[in-house]
Amino acid sequence: MRTLDTPVKQIRRKIFGEVAKLGFESTDDSLIHDIEAVPYNIVQERAQYRESIYRERAVASERVRLAMGLSLRPENKAVHLTAGVEASNIDEKYYEPPLMQVIPSACSACPSNMYEVSNMCRGCVAHPCMQACPKGAISMVDGKSHIDQAKCVKCGKCKSVCPYDAIAHKERPCERACGVKAIGSDEQGRAQIDDKKCVSCGMCMVSCPFGAISDKSQIFQLAHALREGNEIIAEVAPAYISQFGDAVTPGKFHAALTALGFTNVYEVALGADIGAISEAHHYAKEVATGNLPFLLTSCCPSWSMLAKKQFPAMIDNISRELTPMVATARSIKKEHPNAKVVFIGPCAAKKLEAIRSSVRSDVDFVITFEELWGLFDAKEIDPAAVEASSSLHDATAAGRGYAVAGGVAGAIEACLKEYYPDVPVHIEHAESLAECKKMLTLAKVGKLNGCMIEGMACPGGCMGGAGTNAPYAKAAKALKGYLASSTEKLPSKELEEIELN
Numbered sequence: 001m002r003t004l005d006t007p008v009k010q011i012r013r014k015i016f017g018e019v020a021k022l023g024f025e026s027t028d029d030s031l032i033h034d035i036e037a038v039p040y041n042i043v044q045e046r047a048q049y050r051e052s053i054y055r056e057r058a059v060a061s062e063r064v065r066l067a068m069g070l071s072l073r074p075e076n077k078a079v080h081l082t083a084g085v086e087a088s089n090i091d092e093k094y095y096e097p098p099l100m101q102v103i104p105s106a107c108s109a110c111p112s113n114m115y116e117v118s119n120m121c122r123g124c125v126a127h128p129c130m131q132a133c134p135k136g137a138i139s140m141v142d143g144k145s146h147i148d149q150a151k152c153v154k155c156g157k158c159k160s161v162c163p164y165d166a167i168a169h170k171e172r173p174c175e176r177a178c179g180v181k182a183i184g185s186d187e188q189g190r191a192q193i194d195d196k197k198c199v200s201c202g203m204c205m206v207s208c209p210f211g212a213i214s215d216k217s218q219i220f221q222l223a224h225a226l227r228e229g230n231e232i233i234a235e236v237a238p239a240y241i242s243q244f245g246d247a248v249t250p251g252k253f254h255a256a257l258t259a260l261g262f263t264n265v266y267e268v269a270l271g272a273d274i275g276a277i278s279e280a281h282h283y284a285k286e287v288a289t290g291n292l293p294f295l296l297t298s299c300c301p302s303w304s305m306l307a308k309k310q311f312p313a314m315i316d317n318i319s320r321e322l323t324p325m326v327a328t329a330r331s332i333k334k335e336h337p338n339a340k341v342v343f344i345g346p347c348a349a350k351k352l353e354a355i356r357s358s359v360r361s362d363v364d365f366v367i368t369f370e371e372l373w374g375l376f377d378a379k380e381i382d383p384a385a386v387e388a389s390s391s392l393h394d395a396t397a398a399g400r401g402y403a404v405a406g407g408v409a410g411a412i413e414a415c416l417k418e419y420y421p422d423v424p425v426h427i428e429h430a431e432s433l434a435e436c437k438k439m440l441t442l443a444k445v446g447k448l449n450g451c452m453i454e455g456m457a458c459p460g461g462c463m464g465g466a467g468t469n470a471p472y473a474k475a476a477k478a479l480k481g482y483l484a485s486s487t488e489k490l491p492s493k494e495l496e497e498i499e500l501n
Contacts, residue, residue, distance in 0.1 A: 006209075007048075007049060007211075008209070008210075008211035009370070011042070011049075011060075011063075012063070012211070012214070013370065013373050013374060014042050015038070015042065015060065015063045015064060015067050015374070016217065016371050016374025016375075017373075017377035017378050018042065018064075018374075019064060019220050019223075019374065020220065020223045020374045020377070020378035021378040022034050022035060022038075023219070023221065023222065023223025023226075023227065023378075024224075024227050024378055024379065032082050032085070035081065035082050035085065036081055036082065038064050039057040039058075039060040039061045039081075042060045043056040043057045059105050059106045061081050062103045062105065062214075063103070063214060064081070065081070066101065066103075066215065066216050066217065067216075067217045067219060068088045068220050069088045069095070069218055069220065069221065070085065071084075071096070071101070071216075072101055072104075075104055088220060088221065095218070095351045095352060095354075095366075096216070097352060098195045098200075099215050099216055099352055100193055100198060100200055100213060100214075100348070101214060101215070101216070102191050102192060102212055103213070103214060104190055106210055106211055106212035107210065107212040108210050109188060109189035109191075110170075110171075111170040111171070111172070112172050112175060112185055113154050113170075113171045113175070114149065115154060115156065115158060115159060115167055115168070116147060116167070116168050116170055117129075117144065117145045117146060117147055117166060117168075119166075120164050120166035121164065121167075123140070123143040123144050123145070126163075127140070127145070128161040128162065129158035129161060130145070131161075132161045133157060133158055134153070135151045135153055136151065137151035145158075147167075156169060173208055174191050174205075174212075175191070175204075176207070177204050177206075177207035178433075179432055179433025179434040179435075179436070179437065179457070180197050180198065180309075180310070180433050182194045182195075182197035182199075182204075183204060191213070193213075196309075197309070199301075199302040199303075199306050199349065199433065199457065200215075200302060200305070200349040200351070201302040201348065201457040201458060202215060202347075202348035202349070202466025202467070203433075203458065205348070206466050215348050215351070215466075216351070217367065217371055218351075218365050218366065219371045219374055219375065221365065222342060222367060222375070225340060225365070226260060226375075229261070230340060231263050231336060231338060231339040231340065232262055232339065232341075233262060233263060233264045233265070233336060233342070234262045234264070234266070234344055235266045235267070235268050235328045235332060235343050235363075236257075236267060236268060236344050236345070236392070237268045237324075237325075237344065237346060237403065237462060238268060238269045238395070238399065238401070238402055238403040238462075238479070239345060239346045239369075239403040239462045239463045239475065239479070240344070240345075241403070241475065241478045241479045241482045242470045242475045243346075243369040243468060243469045243475065244256075244369075244376075244469065245384050246478075247384040248383045248384050249391070250391040250482075251388030251389055251390065251391040252383055252384065252386055252387075252388045253383060254388075254389050254390060254391065254392055255387060255389040256381055256383035256386050257344075258389060259381050259386060260375055260376070262342070263339070264332075264336070264339075265392060266332055266392075266394055267328070267392050267394040268324045268328045268343070269324070269395030269399035269400040270324075270327075270331060270394040271323070271324035271325060271326070271327030271329075271331065271399075272299070272327075272395065272398070272399035272400070272402040272408075273395055273396050273398060273399035273491035273495060274331075274495045274498055275299065275322065275399075276398055276399060276408075276412050276414075276415050276491055277415055277491050277492075278495075278496060279295075279297065279321055279412045279452070280412050280415035280416045280419060280420060282295065282319060282321060283295055283412065283416060283423070283425075284416065284420040284423045287450060287451075287452065288423045288424065288450075292316075292317060293443075293446070293449045293450070294317055294443055294448050294449055294453055295451075295453065296314065296318045296319060296440075296443075296455065297408050297409070297412075297452070297454045297455065298318050298319040298320070298321065299323045299325075299408055300347075300455055300457055300462075301347070301350060301352065302349040302458075303433075303455035303456060304318055305349070306436055306455070306457070307440055310440070311444060313444070314440065314443065322500060324399070324402060325343050325345070325350060325354075325361070325363060326353075326360075326363070327500055329341045329343070329361060329362035331498075331500065332362075333362045334500070340365065341362060341363050341365075342363075342365040342366070342367065343363050343366045343367075344367055344368075345366075345462070345467065346403075346458075346463060346465030346466070346468045347467060348368065348465070350366050351366045353366075354366045368466070368467020368468075369468055370469055393487070395491075396488040396489055396491050397483040397484075397486035397488065397490075398410075398414055398415070398489065398490050398491060399411065400486060402462065403462045403463050404460060404463050404476055405456045405461035406431075408454045408456075409428070409429045409452060409454035412427070412454075413427050414489075415490060415493075418490055425452075426450045426451045426452065427452050427454070428451045428452070428453045429453070429454035430456070431456040431458070431464075432459045433457050436455040439453060440455075459472070460472040460476065463475045463476055463479065
């Protein structure tokens with residue numbers, strides 16, 4: 001399980017804090033100067049992580065652009081740090097794909113899928129590595145095994161038979177983390193993302209130890225809008241539990257968001273409750289009767305993109321019910337038609353879901369929990385130190401359980417058993433894109449007919465998302481306690497009648 005309190009995360013938090021401060025404090029006259037100062041505020045006297053202060057500032061500059069919602073600058077021409085900032089100096093700026101981008105100056109051009117003999121090789125008499133190699137790629141050089149990379153087919157048989165574990169399998173961490181094989185190499189050996197394959201889950205971003213992959217942000221625009229004092233309402237994903245420390249109760253979290261300038265706070269679990277009831281009805285009506293062979297959940301945007309990109313024949317099997325984010329946003333807009341709605345959650349891919357043209361999202365801003373820390377830092381708000389206000393109480397334990405893998409399927413199953421007791425229930429779920437792909441392959445060949453299939457792109461579900469602050473195991477344990485304390489366990493069947501179109 002990845003560790004979240006790393007230098008890379010600390011650098012990202014500093015960048016988000018500085019960029020949020022720009023949105024809260026900079027004027028039209030000072031903005032250009034203030035943006036140019038950020039890399040120098042971040043990297044001061046000496047380089048900490050790279051060979052020179054100049055490279056660190058170059059990387060920081062590109063991070064600033066992405067945090068402003070701008071694209072990276074080209075390497076082969078002179079483009080000023082603030083070029084195009086006029087288009088971002090607004091309250092409303094939607095994400096422009098591609099969302100995930102490799103910062104060239106930060107990438108270390110790690111070896112891609114390569115087997116190499118380490119100094120642990122003892123030059124043993126048996127030479128099992130040579131015997132196992134099907135291509136004759138291994139020979140003895142100066143008494144040690146040597147792999148001819150031109151002949152090697154990367155089968156790994158040599159590594160599996162070495163008694164000293166002296167053969168290392170080197171592959172890019174970002175490439176290893178990508179479940180859709182969207183990571184390749186450019187002409188200089190640096191990581192390159194194939195946007196046709198990428199589903200924007202962000203696992204490559206959180207797996208790169210050099211912090212060379214980053215996503216775009218709306219944090220500047222949101223800070224700017226909050227400064228204006230307009231009606232801005234937060235909808236918070238259920239994975240928020242424990243993301244800002246053990247001492248931050250739901251009441252304190254609500255109060256901290258109010259201190260930032262949000263006029264109201266809703267739980268996205270409200271939309272999850274609506275979705276669970278709707279999905280249960282859909283399953284009973286369509287799948288249990290044989291009208292559909294199986295039904296795929298739609299709340300994870302990366303899972304949906306995977307199905308649409310690699311299994312296009314299954315598009316009709318993807319649920320058309322509103323995702324929790326969209327259902328909650330529409331509920332908010334019905335009560336507050338002039339408000340701006342901000343989704344706050346653990347997911348990078350939600351940034352693209354909010355702008356898709358196929359379904360109106362009613363979401364104006366999307367930020368992650370990681371980016372929210374930057375907003376708190378910019379306003380010097382410590383969520384643990386604020387006085388708690390009213391707690392969040394819009395949802396049931398079933399809806400809040402969407403935050404972990406199996407939670408969506410579990411909520412739908414519980415609703416089916418409660419409200420459709422005569423309908424047989426068949427539920428499957430997968431977490432991580434690699435496992436999701438296997439599940440979709442089984443469904444494609446008819447192995448999962450009659451099933452409701454939940455897919456989560458991130459290991460562990462939403463609480464393992466790219467925009468989280470807390471380790472998964474800790475966050476999941478805290479969520480379990482939160483679910484147990486929830487007053488209502490299942491959503492009312494009456495939610496099925498809500499009109500949100």
